[in-house]
Each structure stands twice: as C-alpha cells, then as structure tokens.
Amino acid sequence: MMNKQPDAFARLTNALKVLPNVGPKSAQRMAHHLLQHKRKEAQELVDALQHALKQVSHCAQCNTFCEGELCSICSDSTRDARRLMVVHMPADVSNMETANCHDGLYFVLMGQINPAQGMDISAIALDKLVGRLQQSEVEEIIIATNHTAEGDATAYVLAELFKTLPYRVSRLAKGIPLGGELEYVDAGTLAQAVYERRLLKEHEQTE
Ligand SMILES: [Zn+2]
Known part of the structure; x- marks a missing residue:
C-alpha cells in the first residue's frame, strides 16, 4: 500500500x-x-x-487536577472535613459544587472500574485514597460514582474496602436516571441524590 x-x-x-x-x-x-x-x-x-x-x-490530598500542592477546595478551612465524597472525575467535583449540595471534601478516583474488562482496580487511585484516609478526620464517606455498570463496579470495590474501616459509608440515591453519568445530571437531581443518599454502613467509634 x-x-x-x-x-x-x-x-x-x-x-x-x-x-x-x-x-x-x-x-x-x-x-x-x-x-x-x-x-x-x-x-x-x-x-x-x-x-x-x-x-x-494532582492535588496531594484529593487527587484532582490542580496547580500547586493543594487545590482550592482542600485548602479551604471552612469545608467540613468529616465528610468525604468519592467521585470519578474532576468534572464531578465541579458539578457537585454547582449543585451546592456538599460542603465536605472530595476524593477523585480519576477513573472507574470496567467490569467487562475483569475488575482491574488499577484503573482507580485506590492506594492514594487509603493514604488520604490515614491522615484525616473523616467520619462519613459518600460514594458518588455513576449509576452505570462501571460506577456500580467501582462502588462495590469501594464498599468492600470500607467494610474493614470505621467510617459511615453511604452512596448517592438512585434519583439519578438508570445508566446515568453524574456529568449529565442537572443540579437539582444531583442535590436530591446527595440528600437522599443510601446508608451502606454506620460509623464505628474507635477507641
Ligand atoms: Zn484537593
């Protein structure tokens, strides 16, 4: 040719x-x-x-894209450090901020697990998340992954990980349309999903 x-x-x-x-x-x-x-x-x-x-x-704390050591949200001391929302992508953080329904902090996985490709957990920043939790005052973790096959697989892996850890764990309500990616959900629906989040596990006091 x-x-x-x-x-x-x-x-x-x-x-x-x-x-x-x-x-x-x-x-x-x-x-x-x-x-x-x-x-x-x-x-x-x-x-x-x-x-x-x-x-x-990447922000040293939440793993989102940023210029410098910490992003503007992580360096904001008025945010509630007891609640940590775990999302796929930086765009999800922007959407949550627009919806104005979460005053805690975030962790950005920078990807999602594709169950069709064998649940490869290297697709998400799991080690960095574990490291982040070790030096924090987090009490509740809100799993805010998409309601898609990939988002469900990611949420499953996270829930398994948190099983052995003392945090209250919740996941966004299914107000989001089935197959819905957070990126395309309007602010009102998003806020509703956060407000009606489903409790997966209660917070355990450590002595
Ligand atoms: Zn950050």
Missing part, C-alpha cells in the same frame, strides 16, 4: 487519536482542519498543552 500522506501529517493524525472517542477518520479530519484553516489556533493549542503539562498535577 502506498501512503500518500506526508509523514508529519500522519504523525499528527496518530497523535490526535489519543483523544477519547477519536478514531482514524475523525483524527484525519481534525488534522486537516487545523493545518488548513486554524494554523494560528493550532499554535495556541500547542502552547496551552505544553503549559498545562508543566503546570498541572
């Missing part, structure tokens, strides 16, 4: 395929669009990406 595309174009197309839901066709379309119509914006994209790669890392 002869490859009519210049190497640089092929390399760009290949690099773009790293984006979620972008296959070879979409990648080719994007590369074409950038090189043909958006050369100036493409440079800004390069600069922004380079800057973000250098500046953005």
Whole structure:
C-alpha cells in the first residue's frame, strides 16, 4: 500500500487519536482542519498543552487536577472535613459544587472500574485514597460514582474496602436516571441524590 500522506501529517493524525472517542477518520479530519484553516489556533493549542503539562498535577490530598500542592477546595478551612465524597472525575467535583449540595471534601478516583474488562482496580487511585484516609478526620464517606455498570463496579470495590474501616459509608440515591453519568445530571437531581443518599454502613467509634 502506498501512503500518500506526508509523514508529519500522519504523525499528527496518530497523535490526535489519543483523544477519547477519536478514531482514524475523525483524527484525519481534525488534522486537516487545523493545518488548513486554524494554523494560528493550532499554535495556541500547542502552547496551552505544553503549559498545562508543566503546570498541572494532582492535588496531594484529593487527587484532582490542580496547580500547586493543594487545590482550592482542600485548602479551604471552612469545608467540613468529616465528610468525604468519592467521585470519578474532576468534572464531578465541579458539578457537585454547582449543585451546592456538599460542603465536605472530595476524593477523585480519576477513573472507574470496567467490569467487562475483569475488575482491574488499577484503573482507580485506590492506594492514594487509603493514604488520604490515614491522615484525616473523616467520619462519613459518600460514594458518588455513576449509576452505570462501571460506577456500580467501582462502588462495590469501594464498599468492600470500607467494610474493614470505621467510617459511615453511604452512596448517592438512585434519583439519578438508570445508566446515568453524574456529568449529565442537572443540579437539582444531583442535590436530591446527595440528600437522599443510601446508608451502606454506620460509623464505628474507635477507641
Ligand atoms: Zn484537593
């Protein structure tokens, strides 16, 4: 097979395929669009990406993306440190904050477990979560994973882990539509799901 595309174009197309839901066709379309119509914006994209790669890392406490050691929520001393909400992605934190229904802290797993691929727990930041709990005043953990197969699998693994730990554990109510990802749920429904969260396990006092 002869490859009519210049190497640089092929390399760009290949690099773009790293984006979620972008296959070879979409990648080719994007590369074409950038090189043909958006050369100036493409440079800004390069600069922004380079800057973000250098500046953005993970919050030492909640694991979300942030610039510096701690994110703005973890460094806010008015937040209720007794309640820790565990979510999949940074976008879930933004949504919860918009819904204004949780004044505690968060932990961001940065992924979810896919039961179809054999319950691989390396997909979530479990070790970091355990480390986070060791130096905290947490009493209640709210599992706020999606109500999807992946979210349920993740919630199951978390609930198993917390079984041996002294915290009260709850999970968001099913007010969220079945197959619902938190990212697409409106603020009112989200607040309702937090308010009506289901208790999985009571808090045990440690002596
Ligand atoms: Zn944080």
